[in-house]
Structures are given as C-alpha cells and as structure tokens.
Amino acid sequence: MKPSLPANPHHIAILRLSALGDACNLVPTIRALQRRWPQARITWIIGKGEHSLLAGLSGVEFVVYDKSTGIAGMRALWRELGDTRFDVLLHMQLALRASVLSLGLKADVRLGFDKARAKDAQHWFTQHQLPAHPNAHVLESFMDFARALGVEDDRLEWNLTIPPEAYHEARLISGEAPYLVINPCSNVRLRNFRNWTVEGYASVIEHAWVQHGLTSVLTGGPSPLERDTGVQIQALCQPGSVINAVGDTSLKGMLALIDRARAAIAPDTGPVHMANAVATPALGLFATSNPHRSAPYQWREFVVDAYPRAVRTYLDKSVDDLAWGQRVRHPDAMLLIKADEVIARLEALLAHTAAEGTSDER
Structure with a gap:
C-alpha cells in the first residue's frame, strides 16, 4: 500500500541541487512550509554553489552535495544522513543523478513532480506525484509541493541572509552613487545561447548614464567567456559609465550588489532571479526560453520577450x-532583441519603481 503524505511532518527533506535561479525560486516554498509548521525541521540537500549563495537561510539545515564528486560524494552524503529519517522527501530535482542520490535517503514517503513535468523518469523514484499544473512558472511548480502537503498560505516571502561583509564588498565595488547591475552572461554550457550582444549592453549603459546618471556595474562568474564579455562591453562605453566587476565578487557580494542596485538586467540566468528574491527591480532578456515559465516572477511584466519571434x-x-x-x-x-526594446522596458521599470527610490542605506 502506498504511504500517505504526512498531515503534520516533523522533519522535511528537500532535494534540489541546482541552479542558482531555481534555488532562489524555491525559497518561498520553504517559507510557506515554515509558516504552516514552525516547529518542523527542514533539511535542504543542495549544490555547492547554491549553498554559498543561500547559506544562513533561517530555519534551514543544509547538506551540501558537490556533483563533481560523483558516486563517492553520494556515498559520503548517504553516510552523513545514515541515521536520519525524514517524514517526507520533496524531490524537486529533475535529473537522473538526483534521483539516484535520493535512493540512499531514508524517508517515509517521497513526493515528486507529476508525469507531465517529471523528466528522466523521476516519477519512478517517488510514491506520490503533484497534481497536474499545466504551463506553470518554475516558482509555482515548487510551491505546488507545499500545496500538496496541505499548505494554504502561499504568499511570497524570501528574507535571504546577506552578511555585513557582503555589503562592504559591494560598496567597495559600487561606491555610494546609484547604479544598475548588468549580468551579461548566463551559465557557460553547451548549446545555452542565452547571451545578448556586447553592443546592445553598451547602448543600454550609455542610455542609463546619459539620461539617468546611473553607472552600470557588470557582474558575472570568472570564466574566460564572461571576463572577455565584460572587457568588450567596457571598451565600448564612456569612462565612468561602467564598472567591470565580472569575476571579482563572491556570490554573497553579488547578492549585496544586486540588493543595493536601482535595477538589475540579465538574460535567463541566476542573477535576475536573485534580484527578484531581494525585491530589486529586474529586467529579464528572453528569446531562447519562455518567460512565462522562467521570468523573474515579480517582474514578469517588464521582460523583453522575443521568445515568440524566435520560435517563429x-x-x-x-x-x-x-x-x-x-x-x-x-x-x-x-539577436532578435533590439537595444531600443531593452531601453524602453528599462524606462518603464524605472518609472514604475521611481517612488521606491534606492536602497543606499543597506
């Protein structure tokens, strides 16, 4: 007989290893679970980079799995949790590696995605599946796990932890004047194709500098592609209009930079969701992925949506x-995204949030 989902769980496991944006989109689900069961333990099995971003998240015990360690890392994690039994395992990672990892975890019941959303045969590794939710945003798909357990209060809440040293790191880069954050590149992986043009970003930077007096701070990881992109953008811009910090921040430092920014601009990648999580106005650039599924959730109306044109x-x-x-x-x-489109959406975003001002006190 299939075990029932717990009515009053005492220890909840969450299995979601990656990526940065998805980890940010999952946090409101954790907050909903905490509001419903404030005494419950929540253990999040998470990737190494994602943990460095979310470390200190209140009420959450993290167990870090580095996927580069392969089966040896899995066995080490199984040993670490060998004496732990969970009332329920929320299997939120659509990858065969994660499903294999789940086999070594002790849980009374396992909840995963419905067949329409499950990939890599995830439904074979769970006893319960979510009710169908066609065309759901990623954030809503995660919140469906809380709803399946009976949570009704699904309002959005993040409250990410940003330590003082991260704000200090951010101030050393940006100074005290108002600024935009632009994260020009997405993850460097095969057939990703989410990056916009250096010329386009330079045009937006010029507009923000001339029309609004906003410096643009470039962020990103330390890969050669990201660093080279930052150098190319800076070379096209007026002196003083841009600060190139690509590859030069910690993840917490980048989060602090985004938190203090007037707005953030990025393609479909982690920093645009980091902005969403700290209530910084976010402008997402979408052509290769559907923004109705993965745009920064609270700023969906401000995305540049070239996805229908790309599909055609x-x-x-x-x-x-x-x-x-x-x-x-x-x-x-x-390339279907034009600079004029991005500038128009930036103007709309800045006008919409003008009353909020900046957050230089942080």
Whole structure:
C-alpha cells in the first residue's frame, strides 16, 4: 500500500541541487512550509554553489552535495544522513543523478513532480506525484509541493541572509552613487545561447548614464567567456559609465550588489532571479526560453520577450505548438532583441519603481 503524505511532518527533506535561479525560486516554498509548521525541521540537500549563495537561510539545515564528486560524494552524503529519517522527501530535482542520490535517503514517503513535468523518469523514484499544473512558472511548480502537503498560505516571502561583509564588498565595488547591475552572461554550457550582444549592453549603459546618471556595474562568474564579455562591453562605453566587476565578487557580494542596485538586467540566468528574491527591480532578456515559465516572477511584466519571434524564426512554429519549457537552441536567437526594446522596458521599470527610490542605506 502506498504511504500517505504526512498531515503534520516533523522533519522535511528537500532535494534540489541546482541552479542558482531555481534555488532562489524555491525559497518561498520553504517559507510557506515554515509558516504552516514552525516547529518542523527542514533539511535542504543542495549544490555547492547554491549553498554559498543561500547559506544562513533561517530555519534551514543544509547538506551540501558537490556533483563533481560523483558516486563517492553520494556515498559520503548517504553516510552523513545514515541515521536520519525524514517524514517526507520533496524531490524537486529533475535529473537522473538526483534521483539516484535520493535512493540512499531514508524517508517515509517521497513526493515528486507529476508525469507531465517529471523528466528522466523521476516519477519512478517517488510514491506520490503533484497534481497536474499545466504551463506553470518554475516558482509555482515548487510551491505546488507545499500545496500538496496541505499548505494554504502561499504568499511570497524570501528574507535571504546577506552578511555585513557582503555589503562592504559591494560598496567597495559600487561606491555610494546609484547604479544598475548588468549580468551579461548566463551559465557557460553547451548549446545555452542565452547571451545578448556586447553592443546592445553598451547602448543600454550609455542610455542609463546619459539620461539617468546611473553607472552600470557588470557582474558575472570568472570564466574566460564572461571576463572577455565584460572587457568588450567596457571598451565600448564612456569612462565612468561602467564598472567591470565580472569575476571579482563572491556570490554573497553579488547578492549585496544586486540588493543595493536601482535595477538589475540579465538574460535567463541566476542573477535576475536573485534580484527578484531581494525585491530589486529586474529586467529579464528572453528569446531562447519562455518567460512565462522562467521570468523573474515579480517582474514578469517588464521582460523583453522575443521568445515568440524566435520560435517563429528558428522553429517555424508558434509558441502554442511547443511543449511547455522547450528552448530555442539557436545561436542567433538573442539577436532578435533590439537595444531600443531593452531601453524602453528599462524606462518603464524605472518609472514604475521611481517612488521606491534606492536602497543606499543597506
């Protein structure tokens, strides 16, 4: 007989290893669980980089798994949790590696995605699946786990921990004048194709500097592609209009930079969701992925959405013809986004949030 989902769980496990943006989108689910069961223990099995971003999250015990350690790392994690039994395991990672990892965890019941959302046969590794939720945003898909356990209060709350030293790091980079954060590159991986042009970013930086007196701070990881992109953008900009901090921040420092920024601009990548999580106005640039699924949740109306054009141009279809979440894997898709579109959305975003001012006190 299939075990029932617990009515009053005492120890909840969450299995979600990656990525940075998804980890940010999951936090409201944790807060909803904490509001419903404030005495329950919550253990989050998480990736190494994601943990460095979310370390200190209140009421959460983290167990870090470094996927580069392979099966040896799995065995080490199983030994670490060998004496721990969970009332329920929320299996939120759609990857075979994570499902194999889940086999070594002790849980009374395992809850995963419904078949329509499950990939890599995840439903084979769980006893309960979520109710169907067609065309759900990633954040809503995570919140469905709390709803499946009976949580009704699903309002959004993050309260991420940013230590004083991270704000100090941010101030050393940005100074005290108002600024934008621009994270020009997404993750460096095969057939990602989410990056916009250096010329486009330079045009936006020029506009923000001339029209609003806003310096732009470039952020990103230390990969050669990201560093080179930052150098190329800076070379096209007026002196003083841009600060190139690509590869030069910790993740907490980047989060602090974003938290203090007037707004953040990025393609479909972690920093645009980090902005969403700290209530910084976020402008997402989308052509290869569907913003209705993965835009910064609270700023969806301000995205630049070239996804329908990319679907027509490179797949010869309409969005309605595609499976939910299908990407346009073409290297020229982001070229469909024009600088004038981004500038217009930035103007709308700045006008919408003008009454809020900046957050220089942080």
